[in-house]
Amino acid sequence: MHVPRIELTPGYSISQIIRGGWQLAEGHHRAGVNAEAGIEGMRACVDAGITTFDCADIYTGVEELIGRFLRTHRGERLIQIHTKYVPDLDSLATLTENDIKATIDRSLQRLGVERLDLVQFHWWDFDIPGYVEAAATLDKLRQRGKIRHVGATNFDVDHLAEIVNEGIPVVSNQVQYSVLDRRPAEHMTAWCAERGISLLCYGTLAGGFLTDRYLGTPSADEPFENRSLTKYRLIIEEVGGWSRYQEILHVLHAVASRYGVSISIVAMRFVLDCPQVAAAIVGIQHPSHVTEAARVFDLSLDAEDQQALRACSAQGEGPSGSVYGLERIKGGRHTAVMKTDLNKQ
Secondary structure (H helix, E strand, O other), X not given: OXXXXXXXXXXXXXXXXXXXXXXXXXXXXXXXXXXXXHHHHHHHHHHHOOOEEEOOOOOOOXXXXXXXXXXXXXXXXXXXXXXXXXXXXXXXXXXXXXXXXXXXXXXXHHHOOOOEEEEEEXXXXXXXXXXXXXXXXXXXXXXXXXXXXXXXXXXXXXXXXXHHOOOOOEEEXXXXXXXXXXXXXXXXXXXXXXXOOEEEEEOOOHHHOOXXXXXOOOOOOOOOOEHHHHHHHHHHHHXXXXXXXXHHXXXXXXXXXXXXXXXXXXXXXXXXXXXXXXXXXXXXXOOHHHHHHHXXXXXXXXXXXXXXXXXXXXXXXXXXXXXXXXXXOOOOHHHHHOOOOOOOO
16 A cells, blocks of 8 residues: 655655544544544554644644654654644734744644644634734744744635735645535635645545445435534535535546545545645544545546536535635634634633
8 A cells, every 4th residue: 555745845745645633523523532543543544654644733632642642653654743723713813922832832742742743824713913923923933943834724815825925934725625615726726836835635525425425315414423524514505405416426426436436535536636735634533444545546537537527516506715715704604613712622
């Protein structure tokens, strides 16, 4: 099994599948988190060449869990940890350099490392100033050796440009990207290409909706077993509803059947083939899923396949607009899914 690597920036490479951490957060699953199973999943990922892990300061318990794994890891492969800096919504207006430094120090302590490989910065509300200054503080911490690289999470072009124009070396932007949600293709891709910024993509499998599990099934509605399904069920509504989503699944299935792979493999391959995409972030929950995920690198979609997938996606009603724009609408249904105070907790 071989998982390719890609240089995110000169001298720093990552695996093209990133092991997502949101699925391991306390409160994400109704059934709770099995910490030992999570650690075994990490070990299986590294053994398969998936050496890059994604987490966040607000994924409750995940930085600590990865820290436990790192203390017991004795393999030869180096592991890259991408975390996020996500200050609480109600702290944005009064955020100080000391606040930012304290949160970064806490992530270092939780993970048990001397330097964070990549810190991806998220800002809940662009109507509240301070995000450029916060990014500048992260860059100061980079220069002091606490952070190796600075990235962004869920920034649109206009607001990411403000940061980049200040000379802050942003290497990546983590965005939601799938056959259901192609918002990054509208403006973000070309802008990032001009500036050498890579896209790290979550939601590639729409929380599990882009799998064989839901092909031909009646509408799935609340209550869901985890928050990912709640979030991406709303994206299905933006696309045009359950029937439109089923049409897209059938196109994915037709392509998958020609190659003898699953819908999820085709969905991942589609995103990995998109311009500026460096890696797909996948919430691999069980060691048995690792081998299946790695099959994406045995698949090559031809021009006809890619056109069919783009066409079925384009026929949907949405989502449209800027990256993470729907999720920023105050009082909106997408915003209601988000928890904006987890650092406080």
